[in-house]
Amino acid sequence: MEYLEFELPIKELEDQLDKCQVIGEESDVDVTETCKQIEKKLIATKKEIYKNLTPWQRVQLSRHPNRPYTLDYIKSICGDSFLELHGDRNFKDDKAMIGGLGKIGDQSFMIIGQQKGYNTKTGQYRNFGMANPEGYRKALRLMKSAEKFGIPVITLLDTPGAYPGLEAEERGQGEAIARNILEMTRLKVPIITVVIGEGASGGALGIGVGDKVLMLENTWYSVISPESCSSILWRSWEFKEQAAEALKLTASDMKRMKLVDEIVKEPLGGAHTDREKTFSIVREAILKSFDEFKNLSPKELVDMRMDKYSQMGVFKG
CATH class of the missing domain: 4.10.860 (DNA Excision Repair, Uvrb; Chain A)
Structure with a gap:
């Protein structure tokens, strides 16, 4: 430990x-x-x-090396029913973004999420959870397949951001994320989003437009990481704790600003201290959220989603 x-x-x-x-x-x-x-x-x-806990301490907990990742949740919640699907049918298969079909109880879901590595070798294999454009295009392909067959979508967010490399920009990183955001707003099946670790920038938003957005208690969701914010404002990473405080990135901050819908409580000490209990809590939260949307027509679903996101950031003087 x-x-x-x-x-x-x-x-x-x-x-x-x-x-x-x-x-x-x-x-x-x-x-x-x-x-x-x-x-x-x-x-x-x-x-x-x-x-x-301070905001910075919650950021540290969200990155704890023993914290469960996307595949851990999928294996526990879906068991052997998960079938991973690969490739964006355009460039290649992105190992940082995984997705596929799985069952929770008797209900099928298309589950998509960022996957980090457990050590240096698997971290490199998964690009440390930072997806390239082909990862977001794969995610969109899977979401469109789910829409075609009327299968609800679950997205699990855990990324330090989309990959910022030159080759990613050459292949249209910004366009891929923007396209996902646009298409997710009008997807005709329920979308349940769960922030299970780090929710950084457009890398998280690219699969983060949900009818119900859940945040685990010790996670964060922000336009930028505290370290990057500190390096821009103070030209040093030493002020990351002040940046974390100023960014208002914790689950309670997000809930108060109505940017997420619900905070999912973790076992005392964080998700890594009792993984099985965490998986059970998340499973129940997903099924409860799905019950809210399963009887809505596609038009009602899209209209509610559009209204929800249109109201974000509105200031009434």
Whole structure:
């Protein structure tokens, strides 16, 4: 288990608890009461730390190396029913963007999301979750196929941004993202979007136009990452904590500004501390959201979606 800097008091107490249990097992000393006291203190410390997280600390949690990624959610929620589909039928298959058909219960969904790697090698293979234009075109192809067969769409957002390389720009990165946003606003099937990690810039928006947008508690959604914002405004990454605060990028900020619809609570300590519980919570949230839209006609669905996004950013003086 890896710990972030602000989690070190938790690590110390967990180490103490482990030592206490080892002493109890290896000697005749009764340490039951001591272990209970440490456990009680550990729970209280966790509650205190995670109740008062700063925006930057939530950004750190969203990037935790043990945090589940898109494929983890898909494998848990859909089991063996998931069939991955490849390629944009134009250039190539983008490994940073995955998608395919899967079942949750008796309902089929087209599931699309960014996938990061688990280590350096798989990180390079997945381009660290940064999709090229062909990734967004693949996503659009799958969404159009879902529309053709009346299958609802689920998108899982977890990206530090679309790939900013020269070759991506040459192949039309901006146009691919803009095209996705346009087509998603008028897609004739329900779209449920879940921010499961980082939701950065157009890279997230390219698959982020949903009828219902859910955000996990320790995720962020913003036009720019705190580090990039800091480097632009202060010419240094040292002010990333101030940038995170100013960007208003947390789930509670997004909900308050009515840019997302619902915050999905995570287990105490973050999604990585109890992955199975997290998968179960997300599964239920998706099914509950789908129930809201499954009986609407395509016209009602598109009209509601258009109204929802037209009202964003409106200021009434």
